[in-house]
Amino acid sequence: MGNLLYILAVILVIGWLIGFIGYNVGGIIHILLVIALISVILRVIQGNKIV
Numbered sequence: 001m002g003n004l005l006y007i008l009a010v011i012l013v014i015g016w017l018i019g020f021i022g023y024n025v026g027g028i029i030h031i032l033l034v035i036a037l038i039s040v041i042l043r044v045i046q047g048n049k050i051v
Contacts, residue, residue, distance in 0.1 A: 005039045012036035 012032045019029030 005043050009036040009039040009043070012039070 013036045016029050016033040016036065019032075
């Protein structure tokens with residue numbers, strides 16, 4: 001589950017960068033960035049638990 005959160009965070013950050021550099025459609029791209037940051041923070045808080 002931890003790897004999934006990390007991959008999701010990376011995809012969202014890449015999407016935010018593409019949207020920020022290209023064309024900013026409202027605040028949707030920035031919401032994606034916030035979700036990515038929350039995912040990374042949750043990953044750090046949870047630590048490296050092996051399930």
